Amino acid sequence: MWSNSRRGRNACARMRGDMSDSVDFRWAPSPADWRAxxxxxxxxxxxxxxxxxxxxxxxxxxxxxxxxxxxxxxxxxxxxxxxxxxxxxxxxxxxxxDEMISRTVVGSADAQSFRMAVGAAVREEIVWQELPGWTETRQGFVLETLDEGAASLSVPHRAFASDEDLTSFRSLLENNIGPAK
Known part of the structure; x- marks a missing residue:
């Protein structure tokens, strides 16, 4: 399902039995996300x-x-x-x-990686080491990437189903990337 994994989403987590460490998110992008x-x-x-x-x-x-x-x-x-x-x-x-920009984004994150998908067209799995830093804005999280073509990835706060998921995602960022900039 994901570009870098043949077993599918959360396969490693299922094998280790730590599904509780995985955080799922989903949102419909808006121009405010891009601006932030x-x-x-x-x-x-x-x-x-x-x-x-x-x-x-x-x-x-x-x-x-x-x-x-x-x-x-x-x-x-x-x-x-x-x-x-x-x-x-x-x-x-x-x-x-750009029609692709406004499509619903789904994803998940666990101790190993951060995964996002936009429809069937774009699926990406990024290990935490490929994300050099992150910032939290009023609207959400902005993750820096090492890619030259894309400067950042955004995950708005509204993407999470609960405050616990939002807190868990923030903890994953702190534990795997470091403190916010």
Whole structure:
């Protein structure tokens, strides 16, 4: 079932008898998941809203306090608006234009590996050593990868059936990767 395992999901856990250590998750992705992941991993996305706000404030000062040329203040406000909207619009556009991105994701994790599947098209098993770090955001977990093509994997908090599953997943991350960044 999984790309790196011939015996199927949780086969090793079943053989050892420790199925209780496995955590299952499932969610339908949303643009907010992507935004949280980008903000956690890419400083430009994290600081863009603050930069836009500062740029807008400076432009308003230029317009109303300093009494400078009106076109300079208006140009600054337009630039601030573009900077502030660029990231959410880009994420929405990418999310709505790729059918694969919006498909339901299922997965599980245990002491050996982290597994995710998107329909029948993408199935991946990653051993913990291939995940150099992780971060927890308000929305979920962002796992760094060693792959050059993909900078991170996201697992939102809503993917877990219970708070106990969420806590177990956090413990697996701490035990197998280390503390959150």
């Amino acid at each position: 992941s980008l903000r956690a991993m890419v400083p430009m996305f994290r600081w863009a809203p603050w930069f836009a706000l500062a740029f807008a404030a400076i432009s308003l000062v230029q317009l109303f306090v300093l009494g400078g040329p009106v076109f300079v203040g208006i140009f600054g406000l337009v630039c601030a608006l573009v900077i502030g909207l660029m990231e959410p619009v880009a994420v929405w556009w990418r999310f709505s234009s």
